[in-house]
Amino acid sequence: MIILTLCFLSSYAHVKANTQAQESRKTIYLTLDMDMNSKMYNQYLKQKTLWYDPSLLTYLKENNVKATFFLSGLFVKAYPETIKDLASTKLFSFQNHSYDESSFVPHCYWLKTLESNKAKIDQISKTEDIIKQATGQTAVYFRFPGICHNKEADNLVTGLGFKVDNGTIISGDPFNNNTEKMVKTIMNQAREKAVIIMHVGGHNSPKSLDVLKQIVPELRVRGYEFGER
Numbered sequence: 001m002i003i004l005t006l007c008f009l010s011s012y013a014h015v016k017a018n019t020q021a022q023e024s025r026k027t028i029y030l031t032l033d034m035d036m037n038s039k040m041y042n043q044y045l046k047q048k049t050l051w052y053d054p055s056l057l058t059y060l061k062e063n064n065v066k067a068t069f070f071l072s073g074l075f076v077k078a079y080p081e082t083i084k085d086l087a088s089t090k091l092f093s094f095q096n097h098s099y100d101e102s103s104f105v106p107h108c109y110w111l112k113t114l115e116s117n118k119a120k121i122d123q124i125s126k127t128e129d130i131i132k133q134a135t136g137q138t139a140v141y142f143r144f145p146g147i148c149h150n151k152e153a154d155n156l157v158t159g160l161g162f163k164v165d166n167g168t169i170i171s172g173d174p175f176n177n178n179t180e181k182m183v184k185t186i187m188n189q190a191r192e193k194a195v196i197i198m199h200v201g202g203h204n205s206p207k208s209l210d211v212l213k214q215i216v217p218e219l220r221v222r223g224y225e226f227g228e229r
Helices: 003-026 038-047 054-062 073-078 080-088 116-137 151-159 178-191 208-221
Strands: 024-036 067-072 092-096 194-197 224-227
Touching: 038 073, 054 080, 054 208, 067 073, 067 080, 067 116, 073 080, 073 116, 080 092, 080 116, 092 116, 116 151, 178 208, 194 208, 208 224
Parallel strands: 024 067, 024 194, 024 224, 067 092
Antiparallel strands: none
16 A cells, blocks of 8 residues: 555656646747848859858757748858758748848848839748749748848738738847857846747858857756747
8 A cells, every 4th residue: 555655646746847837938039030132142153152050050950949931042052052941950940031131111231222112012022932943831920131121011911811020139249259248138038938049050150059059058957948939
């Protein structure tokens, strides 16, 4: 009788511990923009410039980090095999980030401004076709280049059947060498269902991998698991 009671208590404690662990898990979303404008693409054609860090992608795969890539059409055009390889892992999802980083509203950093709704729709639809061909996935979300938009642009995007994704945690990794500050920004704002915006390394975001190597284990220690958008 005593043995049966002890077995029951042990089993109950195990189930309770597993239940508590599941209840304590929190989901956070890691999103990485794969940017490519016409100038970058032309430089790639001439010099085979690598506008991303292969070691960053390897890190995600080796550490089983689910992530969502927001793809510019020109990025996929430049590196189709890289995208196909990522798609083959089943770890990642792929979303729409327009074709060539042209802005949907005026005065968005140094980006070229699209002048008509037709041009904006072409940017989205062309990229959607490229994403489907390269990954076999259909994008659900759209992220504006530069995260620059207005109500009219939002209505255009949602009218095409996409959800606008602006993220909730801006890491600030473009052209930034201050790893400590970026890590602090992300960890201070980490919340359930938060969406982190980062980039895939290379010339324009040189410290993205260093940031990931710090935030990924720390977020997991804090009970977060990475989900797909």
